[in-house]
Amino acid sequence: MLHYSCDACKRPIEAASGGRHVVKIEVFPAIEDGPCPCDGDHDDADHLEDVQDLLERIDEGDIEDLEEATRSLRFDLCDDCRRRFVKNPLGVRVGKKFGFSNN
Numbered sequence: 001m002l003h004y005s006c007d008a009c010k011r012p013i014e015a016a017s018g019g020r021h022v023v024k025i026e027v028f029p030a031i032e033d034g035p036c037p038c039d040g041d042h043d044d045a046d047h048l049e050d051v052q053d054l055l056e057r058i059d060e061g062d063i064e065d066l067e068e069a070t071r072s073l074r075f076d077l078c079d080d081c082r083r084r085f086v087k088n089p090l091g092v093r094v095g096k097k098f099g100f101s102n103n
């Protein structure tokens with residue numbers, strides 16, 4: 001039988017206490033799908049050329065930058081850590097909860 005441990009607190013995850021939760025995080029550069037920033041008329045042919053260009057760049061291995069900027073992360077969390085994660089996915093320190101006093 002497989003045993004999992006929590007990637008956050010390192011404790012073994014027991015099914016009895018809420019079970020295992022999987023967190024998947026995808027990081028990738030946003031590709032803006034808005035209007036083209038350059039002026040001039042664009043028709044479908046231009047977009048096809050763009051795709052062609054992209055495919056050529058992938059062939060040439062020129063696309064490694066994109067690969068570098070793209071990450072897919074996966075974590076196993078116990079129920080406690082899942083709850084904490086959902087409340088504060090980026091681990092941003094907020095308020096007094098984390099031991100900072102505001103007075």
Ligand SMILES: [Zn+2]
Nearest residue numbers: 006009078081
């Ligand atoms: Zn945990």
